[in-house]
Every structure is written in C-alpha cells, then in structure tokens.
Amino acid sequence: TCHLDAMLKYILILSSPEINELEPSGHLDFYPNGGRRPHGCSHPLGEHHSHHDIGCEIVPSWQLYIESINTDCPFFGYVCDNFRNFSAAKCVDGCGDGSLCAPLGHRANEWQQYKKAESVKMYLFAGHSTPACRYHYYVKAQVSESNDADDEDFKARPPQGLMFIQLTGSKKHIGPLQARKSNQKDVECLVSSKDLGSIIRTDVKWQPGHSPPFDYNFFGPNEFGVPYPPRPFIPKPPALRVERFEVTNLENGISEQFCAIGKPILYPNQVKPFFKGGECAQP
Numbered sequence: 001t002c003h004l005d006a007m008l009k010y011i012l013i014l015s016s017p018e019i020n021e022l023e024p025s026g027h028l029d030f031y032p033n034g035g036r037r038p039h040g041c042s043h044p045l046g047e048h049h050s051h052h053d054i055g056c057e058i059v060p061s062w063q064l065y066i067e068s069i070n071t072d073c074p075f076f077g078y079v080c081d082n083f084r085n086f087s088a089a090k091c092v093d094g095c096g097d098g099s100l101c102a103p104l105g106h107r108a109n110e111w112q113q114y115k116k117a118e119s120v121k122m123y124l125f126a127g128h129s130t131p132a133c134r135y136h137y138y139v140k141a142q143v144s145e146s147n148d149a150d151d152e153d154f155k156a157r158p159p160q161g162l163m164f165i166q167l168t169g170s171k172k173h174i175g176p177l178q179a180r181k182s183n184q185k186d187v188e189c190l191v192s193s194k195d196l197g198s199i200i201r202t203d204v205k206w207q208p209g210h211s212p213p214f215d216y217n218f219f220g221p222n223e224f225g226v227p228y229p230p231r232p233f234i235p236k237p238p239a240l241r242v243e244r245f246e247v248t249n250l251e252n253g254i255s256e257q258f259c260a261i262g263k264p265i266l267y268p269n270q271v272k273p274f275f276k277g278g279e280c281a282q283p
Contacts, residue, residue, distance in 0.1 A: 011026035011028070011029045011030065012030045012032070012061045012064065012065075012104065012105075013029060013030065013031050013032075013035035026119060027112075027115050027116070027119065027120065028077075028102055028108060028111065028119070028120055028122055029119050029120070029121050029122065030077045030102075030104050030122045030123075030124065031077070031083060031121065031122065031123050031124075032059075032064070032077075032104070032124055032125075032126040032132075033083075033124075033125060033126055034083030034086075034087070034123065035083070036083075058128065059126065059127070059128065059129065059130055059132045063130055063132075064104065064105060064126070064132060065105045065106065067105070067130055067131055067132060067133060068103065068104055068105025068106045068107065068133075069105070069106040071131060071133050073131070073133035073134075073135070073195065074103060074133070074135075074251045075103050075104045075105060075107075075124075075133045076095070076101040076102065076103055076104070076124060076136075076250070076251055077101065077102055077103075077104055077122025077123060077124040078091055078094070078095075078100060078101050078122060078123055078124065078136070078250065079091065079099075079100045079101070079120060079121065079122060080121065080122075080123045081121070082121075082123075083123050086123040086190070087125075087190060088180065088190075089138060089140075089180075089188045089189055089190040091123070092138040092188075092190060092248070092250065094248070094250045094251075094253050095250075095253065098111075098113075098114065099111075099114040101122070101250075102114075102120075102122055104122075104124065124136070125192035127194075131194075133194075134192040134193060134194065135192065135193055135194070135195055135196065135249060135250075135251050136190060136191075136192050136249075136250040136251065137167060137190070137191050137192070137193065137196070137199075137247055137248070137249055137250070138188070138189075138190050138247070138248040138250060139165055139167070139179065139188060139189050139190075139191065139202070139245065139246070139247050140186060140187070140188040140245070140246050140247075140248075141179075141186070141187045141188070141204075141242050141244070141245045141246070142185050142186055142187075142242070142243060142244075143185060143186075143187055143240045143241065143242050143266075144185065144240070144241050160208065160209055161206060161207050161208035161209040161268075162178055162206075162207045162209065163178070163179045163187055163204065163205070163206055163207070163240075163266075164176040164177065164178055164179070164204070164205045164207070165177055165178075165179050165189065165191075165202060165203070165204055165245075166202070166203040166204075167191070167193075167196060167199055167201075167202055167247065168196075168199070168200050168201045168202075168203070169195075169196030169197040169198060169199045169200060170196075170197035170198045170199075170200060171194075171195055171196055171197030172193070172194065172195075172196055172197070173196070174191060174193040174196065175191070175203075176203075176205065177189060177191050199247055199249075199256060199258075199276065200275070200276060201258065201273050201274060201275050201276065202245045202247065202258045202273070202274045203271050203272070203273050203274075204242070204245070204266060204271070204272050204273075204274065205266075205269065205270065205271045205272075206239070206240050206266035206267070206268060206269070206270075207268065207269055208238055208268045208269075238268075239265050239266055239267045239268065240265070240266040241264055241265055241266075242260070242264050242265075242266055242274075243264055243280050244257050244258060244259055244264075244274070244280040244281065244282075245257070245258040245274050246258075256276055257276070257277070257278075257280065257281040257282065258274035258275060258276055258277075258278075259274060259275060259277065259278030259279060259280035259281060260272060260273075260274050260275075260278075260280070261273070261275065261278075264280065
C-alpha cells in the first residue's frame, strides 16, 4: 500500500510471501511484524477463513491508516536493517534525534525533514486485530554468576539457561516473556504491548539448564575391588546476580531502573520481583 503526496512517499508492506526479495521503493518503507504473513497462512488478505486460521489474522493496511488518524498511540516504526535484528533488540536507540523513528500512516509527513535519496526501512510490532498500535519496551539486565556458596566449581561454570520477564504497569501487565543473552554479561529483550502506563515492577524467573556429566570415580571401588557403575554427577544449579533491570519505553525515550529487595540474586526456578528505584539505581 502506498501513500503519496508532493513531498514524501511511504510504503506499508504487509503479508508479502517473498519479503526478502522485495526492494524498498519509498522514502519510508514500513514493515509491521516484519511485513510477513504468519507461517502457514495462505488465504488472501481480507478473505474469510475458518477458526483454524485464527492466528493468521492480519489488519489490512487501510485499517492501519484509519487507526493512525484516530489514535493517541504513537504508532512508531524504527530504523533497522531487518526484522530479525529488530526483534532481537539490535535497534533500540528509540527515536534518537527524530530521524530513527517515524509514525506510520497519517502522520508520516512529520518525518519528511529527514528524507533521504535512498529508502529507509522502519520496523514495528503490531497487533493482529484493531487497535493494532503497540508500544515497544526494551528490557536489559547485566548479570554475573553468583558464588553464593564459595564453591570453586560454581565459579568456573558459565551460567546457561532461560530467563523469563514480566512487566507490570499502572494500566496492565505483559509476560512472562523469554529474554535472550546478547553477550557474556547482558540479557535483553524487546517486547510490545498496549500502553502499560507507568511501569511499577519487573518479575524475573531464572531457569538454569545443563547436561550433567558422569562421575566414574565418585564412590571408588567396592569392598571386592570392583568399581561401582557410573552415576550422574549433578552440580548445584547456578544462581545469577543481577544488580538492576533497566526498562526503556522507545516511544517516549523514558528509561527506568528496577532494583531487588535484599540480595540481587536469582535462585533457580524462583520468581523474584524488582521494584522501581532503590539503592541500585544509577543517575
């Protein structure tokens, strides 16, 4: 779908079956949910479908445009090279000086002062029904393995597993959602939701995962000199130390920090709340 005026042309791309082969063609190219129809969906856009295809719902571009006129939600898309990197929280600078985001639809002309000769790709998450506008929240934590028991082996093992995060705001909550480890210390994710309001707390669950080795000499031989059969040696599951969580609303640029009450330790398979502010917060 294309909107054209005298100064700015933008393209809204939805449900392209070969999105990787589609060349950008406007000053702004918007890709809601990556511009892809959900996997396994084949019915034409807007065609009636059975309840078995309910996950294939896509809001038509004309409805997105109408919603952009009548909503207070910013409906921002964000500059990124592809949807994989966008959804993996690799393009989370927000609007920056204003050139890194643009409102989809009716207010796209607000971006024309940043217009370039080449096309700019904008990505965003959107709902599968109206209202489809979503806010984007970037969640980040710096973690390190906890040596709570002074165990040298505990120190040596790098923490591996899954982290699940739930955000609770003054209007609603979202989650639990799985975060990803971006490097040796950072855990991050980009989530979308209707307006959460002022975020009050972040609840976190750490689920360690490992494949225990076999200890062949755990007991040594028996009284007849015959070794015992190997048994799995299951080490103590590692905990994680998280000093703080930082949550940034990409739409308004507000970043807030959340601290634990007591030790900032995530013990395996236990939910721990982090609250806004506190001693861990940095200026």
